[in-house]
Amino acid sequence: MKQRSQGFTLLEVLIALTLSAIALLGTASLSLASLQSQQSAYQRSQATLLAHDLLERLRSKRGADSPYLAHLPSSDWWQTLQKDLPGATATLSQQGASQFQIRISWQEQSAEPRSILLEANL
Template identity: 55%
Template structure:
């Protein structure tokens, strides 16, 4: 019995090539999904760090409520010089000394303060380009932590909101109304109000 010759030569090869093409497109989609996930994870980490830093200062204000309610010792921005080291940690400290220690330790989150944490080459800022301010209006404090967002945080989310939930232009210190990419100095911020 003679063998039948198939008229569909190369058909299996075309099926394999199409399957490889579909597999390659699927793998590219998975890689894209992983990259987006990593970028979103970085933004969530930065927002979490900003929240922790702001709540840290809120707790410091509550613990030293006597001084925080009356004096301006807790008012802070990065343009101010860090308070000098009072030379005490717990025993023998006045409430003003505790405020100085609190501000020195809080400022360490944003810039290297000599004598606090890791100094010199070992210093690592908590947030990229981070900054913080503490403002007061009567018994209400406004704690603001800002940072330089990663590139993808400057893009809008699928629902139209910003990944930063607020973008401030450093040059004018105002909230940007347009897209964050319209300003090279865009920064994300986290604000916390504390009533004492």
């Protein structure tokens, strides 16, 4: 009579462990990509909100007479920009009597420079 082997062989166990390890690495890679995309979206949202905030401040101070045109780096808005987007730069320029351009630039962790541009008539 032939005796049947019972249980798993070492080769089957090694193959199962290898496949499990590959699956876990794939899951970790997808999670990392998701976190990076989420961080990028958060930074874009913050930059957009800050640009609109500055625009509203300009509207409330009547545009051309606004202290933000001359003293942007010393304003409380600038402090908020640096807190929310460390190392970011912002430029505010007046294009016409009531036309303004706000550009916010920052560096993402993936070393890609990003910027947004908001143009508005007050």
